[in-house]
Amino acid sequence: MADDTDFEVEGEPIAFAVDQSMAGGRLDAVLAGAQQALSRNRIKDLILAGAVSVDGKPIGEPKYRLKGGETIVLVAPPPEDPEPQPEDIPLDILYEDDHLIVINKPVGMVVHPAPGSPSGTLVNALIHHCGDSLKGIGGVKRPGIVHRLDKDTSGVMVAAKTEKAHKHLSEQFADHGRTGPLHRAYIAYAWGATQSGMGTVDAPLGRDPGNRLKQAVLKSGREAITHYAVEARFGGDGWDITRIQCQLETGRTHQIRVHMAHIGHPLVSDLLYAPGFATKVNKLPEPLANIIRNLGRQALHAAELGFEHPQTGEEMLFEAPLPDDLQELEDALESYDRSVARS
Numbered sequence: 290m291a292d293d294t295d296f297e298v299e300g301e302p303i304a305f306a307v308d309q310s311m312a313g314g315r316l317d318a319v320l321a322g323a324q325q326a327l328s329r330n331r332i333k334d335l336i337l338a339g340a341v342s343v344d345g346k347p348i349g350e351p352k353y354r355l356k357g358g359e360t361i362v363l364v365a366p367p368p369e370d371p372e373p374q375p376e377d378i379p380l381d382i383l384y385e386d387d388h389l390i391v392i393n394k395p396v397g398m399v400v401h402p403a404p405g406s407p408s409g410t411l412v413n414a415l416i417h418h419c420g421d422s423l424k425g426i427g428g429v430k431r432p433g434i435v436h437r438l439d440k441d442t443s444g445v446m447v448a449a450k451t452e453k454a455h456k457h458l459s460e461q462f463a464d465h466g467r468t469g470p471l472h473r474a475y476i477a478y479a480w481g482a483t484q485s486g487m488g489t490v491d492a493p494l495g496r497d498p499g500n501r502l503k504q505a506v507l508k509s510g511r512e513a514i515t516h517y518a519v520e521a522r523f524g525g526d527g528w529d530i531t532r533i534q535c536q537l538e539t540g541r542t543h544q545i546r547v548h549m550a551h552i553g554h555p556l557v558s559d560l561l562y563a564p565g566f567a568t569k570v571n572k573l574p575e576p577l578a579n580i581i582r583n584l585g586r587q588a589l590h591a592a593e594l595g596f597e598h599p600q601t602g603e604e605m606l607f608e609a610p611l612p613d614d615l616q617e618l619e620d621a622l623e624s625y626d627r628s629v630a631r632s
Contacts, residue, residue, distance in 0.1 A: 312357030375417035388454040393609040401431045427455040444591025445609040457599030472595030475535045478588035479554040482529040487518040490548040494541045504543045514538035515548040523622040559587040577621045
């Protein structure tokens, strides 16, 4: 291995040769051991981001085994500004006071900056709307954020505007409504007809060992509990779709999506957890089939959010109507309404 490799200046290509003593070593371990400036986690992230090549071929797998004699080229991008910047992005504000703001998050908006989404996020919009007073509330990178929704999940969210509000709201979300007033209800459209009108999925979740972008039910995972109730059943010749309301007792990444797939009823148009159900669309009548083909995201919406106001103690409840794409789906499904179970 080349000696004294300079990793201090990020953004410039750095090339070096692997000697035979490192043959069989993992790419991330060899790179980490070659220098002191970058941590192994940083090296791993750079490999996954496509910043490393071996003999001219991009390698995106940190566990890649080196043979010895190769040339490794690393291009480490300059560090991103850790402090999100304000951006003039319109917000659908449901409520706002000096302590918090409640918004209806649109489909496609990422909640906070992350690799691959450095701007255009809810945090960038909130900083612009709230001004410098929001910066640093609850942390530099995610100011004001106390909970999240997936990029392609729409619906109601709350953000804190003071440290006191952030602490109080965070504690409510951590409690998941077990002892307090926190209430979260989601509307989901799932494939198939559930056997019962209501139920609970109690299955621990963790990162899928075969796909780092997915979550999976794992014995070693973290506790995850989802309660669901059927609101309506729709169906025709050879197909069924059920509209359900889901309430979370825990708040894991992709929880509803994984749990519904786990019990055999994945969400409509969920390309990550229901790829095998894509062909079911061909059995649907038009224009319903075309609506689902064009949906482009999981049919999931955060419809209700209730919590205790961190300053006044008042119990508050907010609702976000179905966005246009899911309302179009709902209208089309109503033509095939089999049974409705509304409370």
